[in-house]
Amino acid sequence: MSTRIPPFSSQHLEAACRVLADTERGLSGTQIGYLLQDIRVPDADANNTKWKRLFNALAQMQNQHQVGNHLILFINSAMNPVSYARDREAFIWRRDELNVVLAFSGFYVRDDGKVGRADKATTLDVARARVGRLKAALEARAVHEEVVKYCRAELLSENYFHAVFEATKGIAARIRNLSGLNGDGADLVAKAFLGQSPMLAVGPLATESEKSEQKGFANLLIGLFGAVRNPLAHATKIDWPMSEQDALDILTMVSLMHRKLDVTRKINP
Incomplete structure (x- = not known):
């Protein structure tokens, strides 16, 4: 420093x-x-x-x-x-x-x-x-280390609005790293996970169930960006209040997505 x-x-x-x-x-x-x-x-x-x-x-x-x-x-x-x-x-x-x-x-x-x-x-x-409280709550939920990596300072200062914002941005950053793609949000997810020849796969994609899981995961990601990340990018803290409970629930969902990304493989250069 x-x-x-x-x-x-x-x-x-x-x-x-x-x-x-x-x-x-x-x-x-x-x-x-x-x-x-x-x-x-x-x-x-x-x-x-x-x-x-x-x-x-x-x-x-x-x-x-x-x-x-x-x-x-x-x-x-x-x-x-x-x-x-x-x-x-x-x-x-x-x-x-x-x-x-x-x-x-x-x-x-x-x-x-x-x-x-x-x-x-x-x-x-x-x-x-x-x-105490924040650390214990996150540890109790076994939140993925990639979640906290992007928003540690915001959590320590109890800035839940920006903690959630940074954590959701971290999902996009990780997808870019895994796929080599540019872009952001729904467009990035569609290019990486959807279509006949997706670049990233969360499973073998050999059965209809596996293909359904792939599509469902992509829709979850798109929903996260649409319902959380995009509104936070355009709203102020005053106009979009973020409670501790909401923040922890969203961060837990982001954690699930990171765990899915842990097993994602690149199948199409």
Whole structure:
């Protein structure tokens, strides 16, 4: 993150350091020293407790340079998924707890360990909801990873309107990748899945039932674009309210379509 980030408040910086240096689930003292060295931040208080040591090091750089970039750099380095190859639970705990405190500053930790931007939370309930309720609801439905890939930032900021919009755009992008076609919406689906010689097939297409499934899947895709994606592309959030329940239901349908696309094969160059 190369852009200048305003300094974090003392409370926000402390909260993040307490998570990163948590007594039971946080980084070890050795790890903190290595990571500070990695981002070229002086470790001037190495004998202090872990969270105070980290806080003092980052606060000193923040005061000296009047930017908050050093906390982001530290988190990006500390949350590198490679470091958690044998301890996924530690990654999940630190990411989720960091996302609660970072929400108040307008940031969040993505699944790749990098920090991204999100709308600022103003209450603890909102901050916790981004990590707890939404995450649990999606995981309970076993939503396909391709769904969240396209709308993670929007979900974290509870922007259901744009989350659904981005997720449906992701379906079109995947069809283009699988088929090599250009275009969008119903026209793209028709060229890829319909006609006597479709480019993509969800099954062998040897029986009438298999051909019917192919046509039905294509119609589902066309319906998604017609009933959801196209209206959202032309409407405003105010004129087209999107509840959490509606968003989760639509994202579940998008998930089903991605699972069908998982087994789709290209049959016509």
